[in-house]
Amino acid sequence: MNKVRENRAEQEFELDVDGHRAIAAYQREGERIVFTHTVVPREIEGRGVGSKLIRAALDSARDQGLRVVAQCQFVAAFIRKHPEYRDLLG
Template sequence: MAAVRDNKAQQRFELDTEGGMAFANYRLTPSAVIITHTETPRALRGRGIASDLVEGALDLIRADGNKVIAGCSFVVDYLHKHPEYADIAG
């Protein structure tokens, strides 16, 4: 599986896929990273790519010692389904 990367210049996490790039836009605050929008290429939806993207983004946020705030419904749902990230949920 491809690794999620933090494109700090564009303030988004990115995941390359066979059919394009999935990404999650974010905003930084002094206390947290707010994920505002996730997007997966239309042809690739329903394959778990957005979940892989969010998992990788959360791992990067945790590694940086930050908290996350879910600013889009997909991330809200993901955090509800994955209590292992409760420690960084803001």
């Protein structure tokens, strides 16, 4: 599996796997990052792609000192399952 990268021009975190691209879309609002939706193509579902993508995105938010707004259900569920990221919410 490749490395997650941030595409600031498109406001997405991206992960390419086997010719398919998963994305976590966001909007920056000052010191907040609002995750709006996550897309993992059906062909690469069930392989931990979404979790790897969101973990990297949240780690990036932490590194940048950003507060996270989880409008995306996938991001919200990930944070519920991984309490070590709950401190980012706000």
